[in-house]
Amino acid sequence: MSRPAALVTGSSRGIGLAAAVALAHEGFAIAINGPQLDDELQGALDTIRALGVPAVAAPFDVSEIGAHDDQLAAIEAEIGPLTTLVNNAGIGVMQRGDLLKVSEASYDRCMAINTKAMFFLSQAFAKRLIARDRDAELFYSIVNVTSSNAVAVAVPRAEYCASKAAAAMISKTFAVRLGQENIAVYDVQPGLIATDMTAPVIEMYDQRAKDGLTLFPRVGQPEDMGRIIASLASGKLPYTTGQAISADAGMLVPRF
Template sequence: MSTPVARRTALITGADSGIGRATAVRLAEAGLDIGITWHSDEKGAEETAEEVRAHGRRAAVARMDLTRLPGAADTVDELSAELGRLDVLVNNAGTGTMTPYLDLTLADLRRVLDVDLAGPFLCGQRAARRMIEQGDGGRIVNITSVHEHQPRVGAAPYCAAKAGLGLLTQTMALELAQYGITVNAVAPGEIATPMTGQEDIDVHTVRRPGIPLGRPGDAREVAAVIAFLAGPDASYVTGASWSVDGGMLRMGPHAGSHLTGDEWRRP
């Protein structure tokens, strides 16, 4: 008698809306059972779970508050145990500020660094240890931002955290490769999500002249890249940062040369 093949599972932090929800649904479509975490929107998380179950996959939901470390990382183990294993971790939960550097407090800095950097660090450890114990590799995808690569006025803690997560991704990739675990970053640009106040809009109706593709992105476009990195076709891809930004990062000095005033100095 052949041994049944274990069902693959993914855990996505901050999957109550936006990129997290789109990723949960995309991976469910690909045949994975899904662990969903939420911080403040339990209803949104349950709606995500309903969409996952509509694709015939199991969904498990738990609250995770990444300002409460290290205990919050226990949720990775709890959801993995409930689902039976863990094959993919997507560190998507995040927060930020739009506060001038001189007005920031140490508490502001620590909150953003905990959620956007220390949280993924600890969740990644828990996931990697479980994947190593399982013995058949795994995938970790860290959601950074274009601000992993370029700064933004008013977002000093966010930029510092995302840049740190980008280099953490590279170090994780080097150290975990021996266990068959790949680690990559996905760096979204402006995406129509609750964070940008644009959820559930048709992105093709919004004009963004400063972005080469001329519009913001849709969360499902980011989820498609995450799904590739979580799947078998990306088995030889590790340690990279994948920008999903409509060409925003390529503008560089070209965008700067077209500024006509000092508005950019304000958050």
């Protein structure tokens, strides 16, 4: 049987790197992605290679839609045919505040990275899979990392919420289209996770988690998300597709 291989976007740090590490532990060859080949991306690549699996750096801006096909081809030339795409690359708002003051630039930036790039990279990846013969023993999937804000409103980050809600629907549409091709699609919706993006507010949310905002009294770690993503990509939830995984320690469970 061939080795599974995954491209994990936005994987130089945080949830993306944790997902790449977890996938490497499952035996995947890994393409590590960031906007450019800098020290951070090189360090992530070294981390994955130290785990004993084939790995390659794939420095490209996911919002450059026209480059997707060439980037996927270059990755496959290095580590073999991809079985898995983890759409993790994402950005936050340019400035938190009143949605009545959101700028067009911040809105467009969220949509370009969090939504449009995910849609078209998934499209390019799916077309490559469908066009070739595939190993029947391997599991093929797209795992999208959206957010609890696909469901829950955060007014100071309205444009981010909108982009993630759209990304969640894109996950469903791809699941419906690709089911007949035996390609699973999942939407992982992280809640309060300690990453660079949440660093300015995570201490406040850590206290709120301890006070009952989440059912488990702690914020999540990137490694928690990585294990979820790797489990999905490894086919450990057989006969499932189209699911939104609320990786939020029960934060959004209705209660009174």
